[in-house]
Amino acid sequence: AQKVTQAQTEISVVEKEDVTLDCVYETRDTTYYLFWYKQPPSGELVFLIRRNSFDEQNEISGRYSWNFQKSTSSFNFTITASQVVDSAVYFCALSDPGDGGYQKVTFGTGTKLQVIP
Amino acid sequence: DADVTQTPRNRITKTGKRIMLECSQTKGHDRMYWYRQDPGLGLRLIYYSFDVKDINKGEISDGYSVSRQAQAKFSLSLESAIPNQTALYFCATQLAGATDTQYFGPGTRLTVL
Numbered sequence: 365a366q367k368v369t370q371a372q373t374e375i376s377v378v379e380k381e382d383v384t385l386d387c388v389y390e391t392r393d394t395t396y397y398l399f400w401y402k403q404p405p406s407g408e409l410v411f412l413i414r415r416n417s418f419d420e421q422n423e424i425s426g427r428y429s430w431n432f433q434k435s436t437s438s439f440n441f442t443i444t445a446s447q448v449v450d451s452a453v454y455f456c457a458l459s460d461p462g463d464g465g466y467q468k469v470t471f472g473t474g475t476k477l478q479v480i481p
Numbered sequence: 482d483a484d485v486t487q488t489p490r491n492r493i494t495k496t497g498k499r500i501m502l503e504c505s506q507t508k509g510h511d512r513m514y515w516y517r518q519d520p521g522l523g524l525r526l527i528y529y530s531f532d533v534k535d536i537n538k539g540e541i542s543d544g545y546s547v548s549r550q551a552q553a554k555f556s557l558s559l560e561s562a563i564p565n566q567t568a569l570y571f572c573a574t575q576l577a578g579a580t581d582t583q584y585f586g587p588g589t590r591l592t593v594l
Contacts, residue, residue: 373521399582409571409585455523469583471523 366391368458370472377446378480385441385475387456393417396460398432398439403453403474415439446479453477484508485586487572493592500559502589504572512575513555514583515539515547517568524571530555562593 367390377383389398400412413423415432423430427444443450456472485506494500504513511532516524516539526539528547536549544566548556559566572586 368523401585407569407590408587409573411582411584414582469526473521473523 366458366460366468366470368456368470368472370454370456370475372475373473374476374478376478376480379448380445382442382444383446383477383479385443385454385456385477387439387441387472389437389439389456389458391437391458391460393460396458399457399459399469400430400439400441401455401457403455405452409455412441443477446477448479448481451477451479485572485574485584487570487586487589489589490587491590493594494562495594496561496563498562500562500591502557502559502570502572502591504555504557504586506553506572506574506586508574508576508584509552510574510584511552511577512581513549514573514575515545515555515557516571516573517541517566518571518588519568527557527570559591559593562591564593567591567593 369388372386375383396417398415402410402412413430420432420434429442431440439456453474453476455474457469459469488503514529515527517527518524525541527541527545528539530536530549533549533552536547546558568591570589570591573583575581575583
């Protein structure tokens, strides 16, 4: 069965510190996709990144970077030099063929990040 | 203008009332989804639709129904609202492929008293 674990429920950092949000997933499929979404206090869900299981190259986008390691089934998200605007709940998600042919998307329970000025 | 819109954004209702949440999209996507978010539980799938004639139950469909009026519109109904349906509801769209990114609407915060 598919599963996404975000063990960190809440994290607090002081502005300008680096912070890493952990995501561990479980799937029986060899082809799957991983996602990160941001949910700021206003409530909307903002898509950040999509990565397929065959591409283990790390990705950097400005202050954001993602580390995908199939060997440990992890897809961690690092924010460098955090800012107050980074305060949000971050969700990791997994999409795989699952059972019954429907490409199910499974979300983690989210990590609430608070950046203190 | 937003690509995925939801109305209303906030709603307070009483137990037993019928409620409809609406979702519209201008992204031209075939697939649409309804999720609910509860604190500590992440997002859970209520219903999904691959096109106007293809509607399927998700993991928590009891107490809910949906209607896909057109490619761009997907409505969620609570026939007789109960307090444990108090949650944040999200509509999402997806182009066509099962592995495409899902894009979310702004959410509807529903409170059932």
